[in-house]
Structure formats: C-alpha cells, structure tokens
Amino acid sequence: MEGLGDMKPVIVVHGGAGRIFKDREEGSRSGVTRAALKGYNILKQGGSALDAVEEAVTLMEDDPHFNAGCGSVLNEKGEVEMDAIIMDGKNLASGAVSAVKCIANPIKLARLVMEKTEHMLLTDHGAQLFAKAKGVPEIPGEKLITERSRERWSKNLEADSNPQEFKKDPGTVGAVAIDSEGNVACATSTGGLTNKLVGRVGDSACIGCGGYADNHIGATSTTGHGESMMKVVLARLILYHMEQGMSPEEAADTALDYMKTRVNGLGGVIVVSNSGDWAARFSTKQMSWASVKDDQLQCGIYTGEIQTRSVAEALGSK
Amino acid sequence: MGTKPVLVVHGGAWAIPDDLAERSILGVKNAVTNGFAVLEMGGSSMKAVEVAVQTLEDDTVFDAGHGAVLNADGYVELDAIIMNGKTLAAGAVSCIKNISNPVTFACSVLEKTPHVMLTGTGANQFAEKLGIPQVPVEELVTEHAKAEWEQYRKYKHTVKSLFNTELVHDTVGAVAIDYEGNVACATSTGGITNKMVGRVGDTPLIGSGGYADNLVGAVSATGHGESIMKVTLARLILFHMEQGKTPEEAANSALHYMEKRVHGRGGVIVVSRTGEWTARFTTKRMAWASIKEGVLLYGLNTGETIQEIINPPK
Numbered sequence: 001m002e003g004l005g006d007m008k009p010v011i012v013v014h015g016g017a018g019r020i021f022k023d024r025e026e027g028s029r030s031g032v033t034r035a036a037l038k039g040y041n042i043l044k045q046g047g048s049a050l051d052a053v054e055e056a057v058t059l060m061e062d063d064p065h066f067n068a069g070c071g072s073v074l075n076e077k078g079e080v081e082m083d084a085i086i087m088d089g090k091n092l093a094s095g096a097v098s099a100v101k102c103i104a105n106p107i108k109l110a111r112l113v114m115e116k117t118e119h120m121l122l123t124d125h126g127a128q129l130f131a132k133a134k135g136v137p138e139i140p141g142e143k144l145i146t147e148r149s150r151e152r153w154s155k156n157l158e159a160d161s162n163p164q165e166f167k168k169d170p171g172t173v174g175a176v177a178i179d180s181e182g183n184v185a186c187a188t189s190t191g192g193l194t195n196k197l198v199g200r201v202g203d204s205a206c207i208g209c210g211g212y213a214d215n216h217i218g219a220t221s222t223t224g225h226g227e228s229m230m231k232v233v234l235a236r237l238i239l240y241h242m243e244q245g246m247s248p249e250e251a252a253d254t255a256l257d258y259m260k261t262r263v264n265g266l267g268g269v270i271v272v273s274n275s276g277d278w279a280a281r282f283s284t285k286q287m288s289w290a291s292v293k294d295d296q297l298q299c300g301i302y303t304g305e306i307q308t309r310s311v312a313e314a315l316g317s318k
Numbered sequence: 319m320g321t322k323p324v325l326v327v328h329g330g331a332w333a334i335p336d337d338l339a340e341r342s343i344l345g346v347k348n349a350v351t352n353g354f355a356v357l358e359m360g361g362s363s364m365k366a367v368e369v370a371v372q373t374l375e376d377d378t379v380f381d382a383g384h385g386a387v388l389n390a391d392g393y394v395e396l397d398a399i400i401m402n403g404k405t406l407a408a409g410a411v412s413c414i415k416n417i418s419n420p421v422t423f424a425c426s427v428l429e430k431t432p433h434v435m436l437t438g439t440g441a442n443q444f445a446e447k448l449g450i451p452q453v454p455v456e457e458l459v460t461e462h463a464k465a466e467w468e469q470y471r472k473y474k475h476t477v478k479s480l481f482n483t484e485l486v487h488d489t490v491g492a493v494a495i496d497y498e499g500n501v502a503c504a505t506s507t508g509g510i511t512n513k514m515v516g517r518v519g520d521t522p523l524i525g526s527g528g529y530a531d532n533l534v535g536a537v538s539a540t541g542h543g544e545s546i547m548k549v550t551l552a553r554l555i556l557f558h559m560e561q562g563k564t565p566e567e568a569a570n571s572a573l574h575y576m577e578k579r580v581h582g583r584g585g586v587i588v589v590s591r592t593g594e595w596t597a598r599f600t601t602k603r604m605a606w607a608s609i610k611e612g613v614l615l616y617g618l619n620t621g622e623t624i625q626e627i628i629n630p631p632k
Binding site for chain 2: 081091092093094098099117118119120121122123124125126127128129130196197198199200201202206207208209212226227230231232233236237240262263
C-alpha cells in the first residue's frame with residue numbers, strides 16, 4: 001500500500017438536492033452507494049482524493065438516474081449541455097468545462113483541462129476542440145438523453161407548464177474526499193436546469209460556487225438552484241465559516257440558511273474537513289447522498305434519515 | 319441619500335509599457351468622470367459601473383471590447399460580469415464574439431434571463447435575439463493586438479512565460495457606491511493573448527473577477543486570471559472586510575496570499591459599504607482613477623497618487 005499516510009480516508013457523494021420521486025428513490029440510493037464505495041476503494045488502496053472523486057462522479061455520470069452525463073436534463077432546444085469542475089486542495093489547482101456536448105464524462109474532461117492546459121475553464125466550442133485534440137471520444141448527443149428527460153423537456157414546453165416546478169428537479173452530482181495523505185479534493189458535474197437557455201452556465205463550472213477544495217480547510221461540492229449558489233459563492237462561503245472555527249455541519253447549515261434568507265434559494269452540500277469530519281446537509285426536501293468512513297457506509301435521502309451498514313455488508317449484498 | 323457617492327476604476331494590472339502609460343491614465347480618468355456623472359445626478363451604482371466600463375471598453379488602449387487581444391486562432395473572445403450588491407443579482411457572459419460592449423450584454427443577462435451566466439454560441443444567439451448589434455471582428459482588433467499576436471505566434475511563447483514577464487494586458491473594471499448606499503461592480507476583458515480557444519478566465523466568474531454585497535462592499539479584480547480563480551480573489555477580500563479589515567488591509571492581505579499560495583500577481587479596486595475605497599496591486603503597474611467628494615485621484619505606479627480638484631468645494 002504505497003503512499004499510505006496516517007489520515008483515515010473519507011468520501012462523501014451526492015446525487016443532487018431537490019425533489020426525488022418515489023419511483024426514483026431506490027435507483028438514486030443505490031447509485032450514490034455504488035459511487036461512494038467505488039471512491040472509498042480507491043482511497044483504501046492508497047489512491048488520491050482526486051482520483052477518488054473523479055471515479056465516483058464518473059460512475060454517477062454514467063448512471064441515468066442522475067442529472068449529469070447520461071440522464072442530463074435538456075436545454076430549451078432539447079439538447080444536453082453539461083458543466084463540471086474538479087479541484088485539488090493541495091495546490092488549489094482546478095479544471096472545469098462549461099456548456100459541453102456529446103461527451104460521456106465531463107468530469108474527465110475537466111481533469112484534462114486541469115492537467116494538460118495552463119487554463120482552468122474551457123467553454124463550449126473551445127472545450128469541444130480540446131476534447132477532440134486529447135482523443136476524448138465524441139458520442140452522439142442522443143446517447144446522453146433518456147426517455148424521461150425528453151418527456152420532462154416537452155412537458156415544460158407546454159403552455160400551462162409551471163417554470164417554478166422544474167426548479168425543484170434535482171441537479172448535479174458531486175463528491176468530496178480526503179485521502180490517507182491528508183489531501184482533499186472535490187468534483188461536481190451536471191446537466192444543469194431543465195429548459196435552460198442555450199449556453200447557460202450554472203454554479204457547477206464556477207470555482208467557489210459548485211465546489212472548492214483547500215487542504216488548509218476542507219472540500220465541498222454543492223447542488224441545488226445554481227443561480228442562488230452563484231450569488232452567495234456557496235462552496236467558498238462554507239469553507240470560510242469553517243476557517244472561522246465552525247464544524248462542517250454548522251458551516252453547511254449556516255451557509256444554506258443564509259442562501260435561503262438572502263436570495264430565496266434552496267440547495268444541498270457535502271463537506272469534508274481536513275481532519276476528516278464530514279457533513280451532508282440540504283434545505284431542499286430531499287438529497288441523495290452516501291459516505292464511507294472507518295469502513296462504515298452511510299446513506300440517506302430524507303432530512304434526518306441515515307442508514308448505516310459496514311462496507312463488507314454493503315459489498316456482500318451487491 | 320445618506321452616502322456620498324464614490325467611483326473607482328482600473329484599466330488592468332500588468333507591466334504597462336511607457337508608450338501606453340499616458341493613454342492609459344487618460345483612459346481611466348475619462349471613464350471615472352463619465353461614470354461619476356451618473357452617480358452625481360442620483361443614478362445607481364449599477365448604471366455608473368456600466369457606463370465607466372463601457373468607456374474603458376470603447377478605448378482601444380485597454381484589453382476589453384475595442385482593443386481586445388487575440389486567441390490562438392486569431393479571434394477575439396470576450397468575458398464580462400456585472401453585479402448588484404443590493405440583491406446579489408449578477409449577469410455574466412463568457413467567450414462571446416463580435417460584441418463591442420460585453421458589460422452591457424452582461425447587464426441584459428441579469429435583467430432579461432433567470433440565469434447568471436451565458437457562454438459561447440448560446441450567448442451570441444441570445445444577443446441576436448435582443449437585437450444587440452454584432453460588429454465585425456476587424457472593428458474590435460487594433461493593429462497593436464494583431465502585431466502582438468503575430469509576435470507570440472512566431473516565437474511560440476507559452477502563456478506562462480507571458481505571465482512571468484508580466485507582458486499581459488488584462489481586464490478593465492469599476493466599483494461604485496451610490497447616494498442610496500448600494501454598491502456594484504463590473505469587470506470586462508479580452509483575456510490573454512494567444513489563449514486557447516474557449517478559455518474563460520476569472521473575469522466572468524462571480525467571486526473571482528468581481529463581487530458586490532451591500533452588507534460589505536464591492537471588488538473588481540485584474541491580473542493572472544487562473545491565480546485569481548484559485549483564491550476566488552474578490553470574495554476573499556470581502557471576507558477579510560467582514561472580519562473588520564479596511565479595504566486597503568483586506569486587499570493587501572488577499573493579494574499577498576495569492577502571491578504566496580499560488581504565485582500569482584494582480585490588482586484590485588475596492589469600495590466598502592461606508593464609502594472607503596482602495597486601489598492596490600502587486601504587478602508593476604495598474605492604471606486606476608477614483609472620484610469622491612469632488613476630488614479625482616489617479617495613479618499608475620506603486621505608491622503613486624495624483625490629485626485633481628474637479629469640483630471646487632462650494
């Protein structure tokens with residue numbers, strides 16, 4: 001187990017805060033659980049927090065239950081446009097993409113931006129060119145579209161649709177982790193808002209809004225109403241509260257409460273501190289999340305709900 | 319009408335060569351005068367920062383709007399943000415082409431969409447829908463920018479080497495507080511010469527290139543974009559002010575942190591909710607100007623502040 005340090009690894013993932021329909025609960029629950037176990041396995045073998053969050057998010061991008069990668073919601077024109085960010089708490093390096101189409105895993109492209117360019121955010125056509133240059137396979141846009149997202153899209157085009165309704169749809173998947181070396185990282189990926197304008201960029205691609213990671217404090221990934229999270233720079237705000245001495249849970253609750261009172265926005269966050277304390281909090285009705293620490297797997301969807309199993313038990317039941 | 323209005327503008331933090339020094343100073347003085355006229359007549363800080371930044375965008379000496387630099391393919395791609403400290407509402411555009419006043423377009427995103435940021439082709443399509451005129455690229459590109467681009471192409475300088483020599487134009491911006499005590503910020507840029515197609519820097523990112531909050535103050539940032547993003551510079555300065563630091567202390571400590579933690583240099587202008595302001599930078603030069611209580615101040619070199627009385631006290 002090369003590179004194994006003293007820190008106990010922790011991973012927390014979320015599959016979006018919002019309204020999760022009954023028939024989607026089971027799929028969401030098992031999706032976040034699988035992602036958390038996958039990330040934790042990487043950490044246990046001495047892998048980096050960066051690899052763990054990337055792999056966990058990739059798995060959720062590939063899972064059609066979530067609004068990211070395959071299963072993304074559609075913009076006003078019926079296309080999938082995705083945003084993603086990844087950040088390394090060790091050196092504050094980060095990579096992000098916005099409004100990218102026709103690739104399976106935006107989070108992997110974000111990692112390439114971080115490692116293979118001198119920039120941090122590539123957008124639209126330029127991001128597409130970069131993907132091509134790096135040999136990232138282009139897939140037909142159709143492959144990312146599920147029957148369900150197409151249905152919701154056309155429903156929202158109807159004259160009597162309620163635009164406030166689709167604000168409640170869960171957005172975004174994300175992960176935060178700390179590895180055995182004590183490095184923290186975050187990753188966030190999303191298809192954004194249903195029926196958004198073409199070219200709309202939400203919080204997920206914006207550093208400090210959709211995610212932030214700093215070894216001196218911790219890491220956080222956010223989900224919810226993108227524009228509200230941008231207005232309060234939510235991820236950075238939570239870490240700021242932690243710098244002032246709050247626990248991850250207090251910091252998350254304080255920031256979510258502030259977002260609600262100041263800009264009338266709801267959302268959810270996952271947080272890990274540089275000492276391995278963590279929290280999964282939300283002001284929406286639901287948020288699917290899962291965490292693993294000390295070989296204990298926890299997950300939940302409703303406020304106050306925590307299911308606990310050992311990792312061995314969870315792997316056995318798979 | 320409890321607050322005395324203040325406007326501060328900058329024309330980018332970098333190693334401004336001597337032959338551009340005089341025009342840069344004239345440019346920021348012109349912009350601060352135009353923007354302050356709005357405040358004086360009881361206009362909002364939002365309108366004032368928009369007018370000031372428009373003036374800077376229209377001035378070819380600055381890398382924003384007219385005078386923007388060229389990306390790796392020889393095109394101009396522009397980023398801008400504007401933010402209202404009263405509501406925290408913001409509008410931003412990234413990677414847009416052929417629009418002469420990105421800051422005004424950012425304002426339209428704020429006012430006419432439920433979104434904060436639009437990017438690339440989608441943003442340009444929206445501009446078309448609004449009837450914002452698209453200008454030919456040639457109109458935005460100066461001979462200077464073209465020559466500079468060709469030079470960089472020829473010698474294949476990496477972006478990094480450009481930063482090391484600080485030969486990077488970057489960004490214009492403004493912060494203001496109006497009679498009502500509302501603060502606002504606006505930032506606009508053409509980015510880095512020979513940048514990758516689609517590169518978005520700090521400018522349109524809320525909390526990095528700018529942030530405004532009536533409870534604290536407003537900031538506009540300039541300098542090495544990627545470093546500014548890493549430390550979310552604008553929001554960081556306001557965090558420091560929330561902790562009781564003055565704008566000057568907050569700006570200095572955040573710029574110092576950025577240099578130490580991620581080896582990046584830059585400059586900022588800040589106004590607090592009580593009308594205290596500052597213009598600080600760690601690059602060689604930054605053209606800036608401010609007006610408060612009938613006094614225009616401006617500077618270019620570290621530690622330099624030159625005063626002009628524009629309205630003799632009655």
